[in-house]
Amino acid sequence: MKLKLDENGHAVLxxxxxxxxxxxxxxxxxxxxxxxxxxxxxxxxxxxxxxxAQAAEETVKAFEGITDPAAARNAIDIVSKLDQKKLVDAGEIDTVRSEISKAFQAQLDEANTKASGYEKQLYEERIGGAFSRSKFITEKLAIPGDMVQSRFGANFKIEDGKTVAYDQHGNKIFSRSRPGEVADFDEAIETLVEHYPYRDNILKSSGKSGGGAHQSDNNGTGTGKSYSREQFASMPPAQQADIGKQVSTGAVTITD
Incomplete structure (x- = not known):
């Protein structure tokens, strides 16, 4: 990259x-x-x-010389049973352990279910809200935020409490203005749109009109047509792209 200079040769700030x-x-x-x-x-x-890493290496040194981890674990289990045999028979210990394991697993499953629910709520609020509040989507795109989310929502994840975007190759999208930091939502969605094959169909029109405007196709769309968001969402990607292009020219409208 090159430093941008003005006509006097000074850096542009x-x-x-x-x-x-x-x-x-x-x-x-x-x-x-x-x-x-x-x-x-x-x-x-x-x-x-x-x-x-150094702490892990120190811990591993304590197990030097052990060549059969499975045998070592079995020996530890036997010793544990021998110590507890003073209270109950070894066979009963296995039964007790099994019951404890079942109870713990039930609690763990319940906790995981609740955690999944909270994670879904957080995703819907954080990611869904970002699409609805996006300045880039409002100003630059010809389709509403929920339709943009249906196409690009899967590219966003919440990691360590932050919204992180991934490109079509599964790589994190980093900010150009803040090297080393992940891109914020609007910068990330702009990058995704730039690499979207049908970007020209979802970008807002520059305001120009003329005989080259697309009026109809073999899918039955045409001037003055109106579709609900539910109808648009059920269309195949190719037809959605064509409808999006007609929305940008005003030939088609999307309603609630």
């Missing part, structure tokens, strides 16, 4: 940040302070990983 031009022509302000902070954070995380 946006909010006090120098603007760089990427290879694809996109201009992005460079946050130097944020980058330095990110590098410091990543160095700290790396140090933490090294310390945990």
């Amino acid at each position: 946006v909010d006090g940040k120098p603007v760089y031009v990427h290879d694809d022509g996109k201009e992005v302000p460079f946050d130097a302070a944020g980058t330095v902070a990110t590098i410091s954070r990543l160095n700290g995380e790396a140090r933490g990983h090294r310390e945990r």
Whole structure:
């Protein structure tokens, strides 16, 4: 990427940040302070990983010489039963353990069910709300947020309490203006739309009109047509793309 210069050869600034031009022509302000902070954070995380690795190595040293882990676990189990045999017979210990295991598993299943429910609620609020509040979707796209979510919702996940986006190859989408940090929602959805094969069909029209506007196709769509969101959602992707293009020209409308 190259530093953007004005006609006098001076660096162009946006909010006090120098603007760089990427290879694809996109201009992005460079946050130097944020980058330095990110590098410091990543160095700290790396140090933490090294310390945990060293601690693990020390723990493993205590088991040097053991070549059969299964036999070692069996020996520990036998010794445990021998110690408890003073209270109950070894056979009864297995029964008690089985009952405890069943009770614990039932509690664990219940906790997992509740956790899954809370996770789903959090996802719907965090991700669904982001689509409905997105400035990029409102200003740049010709289809409403819920339809955008039906196409790109699967690209977003919640990790460590943060909304993280992934591209079509399964890679995290990082911010161009904040190197080392994941992209915020609007920057991520903009990136996804840029690489969407039918992006021209869902972007808002520039306002131009003429004889080249698409009026109808073999799917039965045409000028003055109106579809509900439920009807649009049930259409195959190719037809949705065509309808989206007609929405952008005003030939078709999507209603609630």
